[in-house]
Amino acid sequence: MNSELNLKLAADFVDAAYVRQGSEAMKAREKRITSLLAQRKLPAQGWDDLSIKLFLAELAEMDSNNFAHNAGAGEREARVASSIVADRCFHLAHGVGRSGDICAIQPKAAGSSLLVQLTNVLVKDMLHIAGVKNAKCAIVLPVATGMALLFSLLTLQAKARAAGARAKRYVLWPRIDQKSCFKSMVTAGLEPIMIENRLDGDELRTDLEALEAKILEVGAENILCVLSTTSCFAPRGYDRVEEIAQLCLKHEIGHVINNAYGLQSSKCTHLVNQAFRTGRVDACVQSTDKNFLVPVGGSVICGPHPAFIQEIGKMYPGRASNAPLLDLFITMLHLGSDGYKALLDERKVLVPYFKEQLAAVAEACGERLLVTPHNDISFCITLQKSVDQQPQPPSGDATKTKSATFLGSMLFSRGVSGTRVVSTTDSKSIAGYPFPGFGAHTDAFPSPYLTAACAIGMTKPDIDLFVQRLHKALVEFQKA
Amino acid sequence: MNSELNLKLAADFVDAAYVRQGSEAMKAREKRITSLLAQRKLPAQGWDDLSIKLFLAELAEMDSNNFAHNAGAGEREARVASSIVADRCFHLAHGVGRSGDICAIQPKAAGSSLLVQLTNVLVKDMLHIAGVKNAKCAIVLPVATGMALLFSLLTLQAKARAAGARAKRYVLWPRIDQKSCFKSMVTAGLEPIMIENRLDGDELRTDLEALEAKILEVGAENILCVLSTTSCFAPRGYDRVEEIAQLCLKHEIGHVINNAYGLQSSKCTHLVNQAFRTGRVDACVQSTDKNFLVPVGGSVICGPHPAFIQEIGKMYPGRASNAPLLDLFITMLHLGSDGYKALLDERKVLVPYFKEQLAAVAEACGERLLVTPHNDISFCITLQKSVDQQPQPPSGDATKTKSATFLGSMLFSRGVSGTRVVSTTDSKSIAGYPFPGFGAHTDAFPSPYLTAACAIGMTKPDIDLFVQRLHKALVEFQKA
């Protein structure tokens, strides 16, 4: 609309002065796009929905499937049968990447390609805002954290093979009881070597000595990497990532960080940033949904060395859905850096309140908040007394255990989602590997407990509602 | 996006050749807008949804409520609380018109204003396509037919008053049993004088002699206008509009045509066009929903003299919803002239099939299709035998009548909408005026009957489904 000719013609319908003002407004938006392309940073202030949709429509116009007179004679022409589907993808139907590289430009889809590239540069800005200033490169993959870890591992493996190091099949892994990161190793055909955590007060921390001892025992030449973790369920603290990175540097072994939802915590991002700076990190993986309030399905891989990150993109066979990138792109424009910072700040401010409220419920019920200074997202309260208090069944522990878990069901059916009750006496086997005390990140944690998270996007009313229901359920549980 | 600078910057992300191709595509769309603004005609080929939405977004950008940094300090700033609402109006929230003129340009809303003006010129093109080539001016009002008639009458009245002719309070009105056109006269404070139709074979036609006699009786100086009708339910045929127009010219009285859904019939449009050319017509009113497949709520007023049509716009007090115009604008771009012609052609082709099928059902049930050559939208079949055949109740006609109407309920509950069963013996009073035999456009039509319409947008499967259900219901009805 904003061509000279069209504006001139419009002035035959509407007073030129008003048309001019409309044109100024269109130019102002053009400038915002210019600024996005030139500065490669989030806008300070988020865009309104109209601007976002308009930009998406313009990008869609640049894709061949939307050319007014395109003649498509290929086997993949981004034809879309349902108008509901076409609408919901904003007519951007070509997905991302090419057969050779998930980050590659698609000749048929200039608009989609531009969206992908912009998403990658903008997400780097978000990482910087969150505190990972040393992230030199970032790519958004349309797969969740587990898969992003898998690709990081496969890429490390391919590099090792290319360098003739076929024996590197072990991954040292400070234990975290979460299935998908464990499966990422196994699916990659690698052999995880679990490093048990050490109990430090109430908290589980990385056993650095055990880790280094294991490196020496197995031999660095046989170890592909260490897979460390930041964000996790308390009472596990984040790993001693900086020291691990230094060990990896020293022993010349790879290092992948699972920073799944760590971007929301300045403690985690500081840690990652330090590790980038002072030690070795090949790739650091984070979830888009858990950090950026988008639907499940994407992840960001970043690192201090662009070359390796780009290698990961090249490992990905074929094209992929653009949905996770599109969601993130929209959300970044919507939030702007001010909006993102506000979300980070709001969480930071709520954490003490969350802990306080949780501690109050615990105390009122004869339990206590565990002291886990190295985790400021997840928190837990003991359930020992609650379980002990219950009317004693004839057959000891097993039933008690069952009871602890029953609190979880009670909460679920009362509309509380996301808490986890850990009996600490359950065991599980994943892909053939045994996990005694599964859920507790250690074989024998002293007490059953309940964890809850103060995650990004949570509000004060959310906390109040949660705590009130928890209190009620816990009281009922103790009486049951 | 399509500025030189932005394209240049985009080429840092995506190969310049692909960006260039995207830019060509954007330019091609710009040209389509140019063509719309310059030629003021429907595009031959309808636009795709992406193009339509993009254009709407660009128009919205030109409205002050969407300016990124607008400071609104008025009592009406088009703020929208719900994002559902903002989305559904494409952020075009200023409505149409100004306090002084429904067709006026809004300084705060250049985009909305342009949309209104474009809608008016494009709808004129549609009228021409449909056959009303002599329509020199057309405006779309965001009110339905009845209200558009009211405004036509009020404007005629205001003109008469301005000319000192305060006595003109009668409207001559060839009877049509439809409430809203009757109410438009009464609401305007005018006095309708009903001209009964004359039965010509099966069909009811304008009684021109009675009309002219009434003019002479009442005195032209006391008559504001004739309100004639084209599209109507059979067995009424369209009025002898051309002859009426000539009478009006001769006696210097106004003439408003109610062409509610007549645009879909080339017979009606030919008639209207002739009336414009050879007689007097002040305004001709048509429904947008019945002719153009949009939701209920708009009308088009056109005429041979732009000045009068524009007067109507000026009579409208205050602003109004843009919804009916927006719906029509989108639909016109969606259809294009090819699409609109195809709809008109499809209906024309289906009419003989519709009549044939309806006649077949009638004959199979001992009834017949009435011969109504001056109505090619609505058709009717007798129900006399069906009513007679029914097991005789003790108390004569009244019950029979009830029976006839009962067929309507049967059809309604079997998912047939839009048919009307007319007992011909019902009477009704509207605004104090008696209508004996209400529904039949005459005091005593010889037989009860059922009408059905072959309207624009109907398909062959629709006809088949309708006819099949009608047949079944009629058989059941006769047995009941």
Add this chain to the structure above:
Amino acid sequence: MNSELNLKLAADFVDAAYVRQGSEAMKAREKRITSLLAQRKLPAQGWDDLSIKLFLAELAEMDSNNFAHNAGAGEREARVASSIVADRCFHLAHGVGRSGDICAIQPKAAGSSLLVQLTNVLVKDMLHIAGVKNAKCAIVLPVATGMALLFSLLTLQAKARAAGARAKRYVLWPRIDQKSCFKSMVTAGLEPIMIENRLDGDELRTDLEALEAKILEVGAENILCVLSTTSCFAPRGYDRVEEIAQLCLKHEIGHVINNAYGLQSSKCTHLVNQAFRTGRVDACVQSTDKNFLVPVGGSVICGPHPAFIQEIGKMYPGRASNAPLLDLFITMLHLGSDGYKALLDERKVLVPYFKEQLAAVAEACGERLLVTPHNDISFCITLQKSVDQQPQPPSGDATKTKSATFLGSMLFSRGVSGTRVVSTTDSKSIAGYPFPGFGAHTDAFPSPYLTAACAIGMTKPDIDLFVQRLHKALVEFQKA
């Protein structure tokens, strides 16, 4: 989905416990609908978008055009050509009303009809929340304020005529310089008699003595009604509506209140409510867009006597667009009573800040805020000194006047919308009636001035931005 059978079948796919929880959630929403239907009040807490859309989809299901196997054989079957249009009206395409009554139920469209009825009862609740507790009936018309006034007047007129009182053709009208309310009288064929306002300090107030004198002079038997006004641009204060209502009661003449955007001010609603209680009011009209943050196009007519309000609905000839009702319905569910109250409260809290800031700018520029205690929406500052200060042109006042208006253009081009600069020396003629000093609600206001409004939906940052730009513009203006 939520039938017993479907839930049972779903449990073959998904664990019964999770299905059950989903079913509970669906039932909870069902209950919210129950509550809406049973209590006929806004929900306390606004609904989320998903719930609103789901409810609209369910209503649409109840309309015949969406029946899976409907056979439509009428001339109006709500067929929609464009899927963009179908989407944006949520498939509710039948509009509102029937030919005989805009508030009537449509047999073909149970869902649409229910939406209309609900909208009317919910809006009554909003009126009560806003303070018009004595509103016994309310209807939402899909036309803006001017048209709603027109219909109120036409209905009064029709009633008078029906009672044999053909002479009642005057409307007494305390002057307010706004075109559409004036046109509503003229378009109705009535003769406005303007009652000049009286200057009381800085403020213009109703001249009650003059009003009553005029009643006696013209004769109550010749007067259809008084048309009074609440919300208006300062320095006009709201009319002495309560006293006017009492006069009307005493002299047995009609009374229509133009409460266009008065619902947002508790002062106005208190006034209206008192007038309902202690005097005569036939109808009170308010805008939907100015009070409820929806797009332009609807109005609410309420009054203390349901019968008269319902008469107005019956005057409306034919069907109409449902868009304004749909927008309002969505918005009412979105806001809930809490949300609406919060908007009202926010405005109330901001008014003193707005006045303070405006006064500060005025003082800084040698002007002052006018004292207008009977208007708490619109405020004004003098421009006398600013105009005087300007480099003197050779030819006196006329040019000064031009200068004052020029400030308006300056503000407009700087992205300030909604302010009005009144030179007080302009004159205008509307429909042949002269308005000396047009814009100022009086023939000769002592000083040129600028008005600005603190309207519902305005935020503190909006005020800051506005005031800052105003200051800058005013300084520039004085130097120019």
Add this chain to the structure above:
Amino acid sequence: MNSELNLKLAADFVDAAYVRQGSEAMKAREKRITSLLAQRKLPAQGWDDLSIKLFLAELAEMDSNNFAHNAGAGEREARVASSIVADRCFHLAHGVGRSGDICAIQPKAAGSSLLVQLTNVLVKDMLHIAGVKNAKCAIVLPVATGMALLFSLLTLQAKARAAGARAKRYVLWPRIDQKSCFKSMVTAGLEPIMIENRLDGDELRTDLEALEAKILEVGAENILCVLSTTSCFAPRGYDRVEEIAQLCLKHEIGHVINNAYGLQSSKCTHLVNQAFRTGRVDACVQSTDKNFLVPVGGSVICGPHPAFIQEIGKMYPGRASNAPLLDLFITMLHLGSDGYKALLDERKVLVPYFKEQLAAVAEACGERLLVTPHNDISFCITLQKSVDQQPQPPSGDATKTKSATFLGSMLFSRGVSGTRVVSTTDSKSIAGYPFPGFGAHTDAFPSPYLTAACAIGMTKPDIDLFVQRLHKALVEFQKA
């Protein structure tokens, strides 16, 4: 809305008879859902958009993030920041799967989980319709074909390892020059052994003898599987998949079929079906976008043995985006089996026309259509004469080659997408493996050529437009 109570309450607003009819309509839709859940097949007739959206909204209601009073205290609560994003995913934000299994049910998301399960059963029905009647199980993965192949291979590998067969690291692969399937082997850490195709007339076919010889040479115990291909660019024909399956059965080696866009060809589906029945196939992979007209990003893995297919789901580490499943689910409901069959039939009917038109262009330009009876999607015409005819440059072949490719650019810039010009003399290296004559599926194809596809969704006007542009470009090319 459709509870007894709500209907009863609604009847206080709208006549009970109309409410009842609306209720019937709602029940009719309920039954369609029942039918979907009970029969696990596509509806015969596609659903309208309103029904689809309503069903999605109901599913969304069942997810905890949409519970009106949910208290989320986890690290992943499907909070969505942007309403654009929430809308476009229909509030279904939990993605698919759990950490342990991509096909697992999510306790927090009953609706999303049901959608996934339904998608999987409905897609099986689509496979059956397309001709793969022996598909006993199918899952939709939210990754494209290359990744689905990778997962099939990784699962085979894990199974082999679990069975102690660590040596199985070779994949026998009848050559097809397509990067992502090749990369799927390499990324999995496997070693592809390429089996060159044999030229049979104009066509390249599987060299079965060479394949079996290689099995014997390498040793079945070292071979993980054969990766065969159906759909491919002509002049390669589909592989002799049935015979390969029999070889695999005989030698007890795995077999994965890359049936990327083969579902649209009854020849390919027949082949796959036979292979399932008579030989060994572990998994057969197909693209969703290329077969079902949805955006890029999903694939269907099916096979004759449910256990293995389910294993693949379990290999996937973590959750994933639901976007590709949601798109497919919507599209399946939109099309219905009738719609899908119509698409398949339309393509089948167009193929002879496509070939005829392509042959005509070829002949007019002195080229010919290659005879490739075992490929009915992709077709090619020689370019030998066109290249030869060009003004001879000094330095032989290399320049000619360049010329051939130049035709591709010409077509691209003329708005023809999807054709491929193969010079047959290009070479490429993928992941370190050399591909002489890359693009032609063989080291030295006799002539340069151009391929084009008659793919699902193509229309006759598409073909005409394509052929006309091709002709024009080819003529220009010959003259250039």
